[in-house]
Amino acid sequence: MGVVNVTGLRKSYGSVDALNGLSFAIERGELFGFLGPNGAGKTSTIRILTGQIEPDAGEVRVLDTDPAAEPIETRRRVGILPEQGSPPSFLTPREYLEFVGEVRDLDPDHVAERTDLWAERLGFRSKLDTLTTDLSRGQQQKVMIAQAFVHEPDVVFIDEPLANLDPLVQEQVKEFLVAYAAEDNAVFVSTHDIDVAEEICTRVGIVADGQLVAERSLEGVTEPSLLELFLDRVTEEDARGLPAGPAV
Numbered sequence: 725m726g727v728v729n730v731t732g733l734r735k736s737y738g739s740v741d742a743l744n745g746l747s748f749a750i751e752r753g754e755l756f757g758f759l760g761p762n763g764a765g766k767t768s769t770i771r772i773l774t775g776q777i778e779p780d781a782g783e784v785r786v787l788d789t790d791p792a793a794e795p796i797e798t799r800r801r802v803g804i805l806p807e808q809g810s811p812p813s814f815l816t817p818r819e820y821l822e823f824v825g826e827v828r829d830l831d832p833d834h835v836a837e838r839t840d841l842w843a844e845r846l847g848f849r850s851k852l853d854t855l856t857t858d859l860s861r862g863q864q865q866k867v868m869i870a871q872a873f874v875h876e877p878d879v880v881f882i883d884e885p886l887a888n889l890d891p892l893v894q895e896q897v898k899e900f901l902v903a904y905a906a907e908d909n910a911v912f913v914s915t916h917d918i919d920v921a922e923e924i925c926t927r928v929g930i931v932a933d934g935q936l937v938a939e940r941s942l943e944g945v946t947e948p949s950l951l952e953l954f955l956d957r958v959t960e961e962d963a964r965g966l967p968a969g970p971a972v
């Protein structure tokens with residue numbers, strides 16, 4: 725039994741079928757890459773697994789919680805790094821992380837210690853007391869990474885983890901994610917970056933048109949390459965994020 729279990733997940737927005745019977749499971753110790761083209765259903769999946777939206781059908785368990793029935797409990801227990809998320813503009817990074825610690829019922833001394841650690845690790849110590857509205861997009865992303873991990877969750881959901889980060893910080897974040905998963909945690913990373921998935925993930929699920937179209941371990945397996953598998957399973961229409969139409 726995994727820490728994340730998804731069976732037959734379906735979600736439509738009006739006439740758009742975003743998820744069409746998606747199933748997968750993630751175990752502790754895995755850095756699971758959820759790889760798919762634009763519009764494949766990655767963000768919808770994360771939003772369902774973290775109790776932000778409800779599925780139309782299917783079974784979901786995250787750390788023994790049902791995100792649709794008990795979204796607050798699910799969100800208390802997991803870490804979430806949303807795509808395009810940014811910290812509240814009227815707080816400094818330090819105030820924001822203190823706030824996150826309060827909401828999560830953490831010891832303030834522990835939060836202060838973690839804040840220093842993250843600021844040091846990601847290089848935003850000099851910005852800890854600057855309003856986040858005055859930070860660059862990449863600096864805001866660093867603060868968002870810190871908030872996702874400040875309570876040391878057993879499961880973390882991350883949408884495009886490296887967006888807006890400079891190459892040096894990208895390397896640090898990749899190393900951190902690998903190490904964090906190896907400490908018996910589960911890390912779910914949604915991305916359309918095949919190289920990053922191949923580099924850091926222990927296992928990858930390829931999603932297209934709201935379904936898992938391929939799944940493979942990356943531990944000790946090099947053939948076919950992830951790119952070959954992706955090109956084999958994802959159609960040109962999927963890859964463009966467009967509905968399939970008649971050939972012209």
Ligand SMILES: Nc1ncnc2c1ncn2[C@@H]1O[C@H](COP(=O)(O)OP(=O)(O)OP(=O)(O)O)[C@@H](O)[C@H]1O
Pocket residue numbers: 737738740741742760761762763764765766767768769916
């Ligand atoms: N609130 C919404 N209303 C209507 N359609 C939506 C909504 N959210 C998502 N969709 C549609 O559902 C499908 C899946 O979207 P989703 O954002 O989950 O994909 P994604 O894989 O995260 O894409 P990307 O890589 O471009 O971020 C797309 O066709 C999208 O247009």
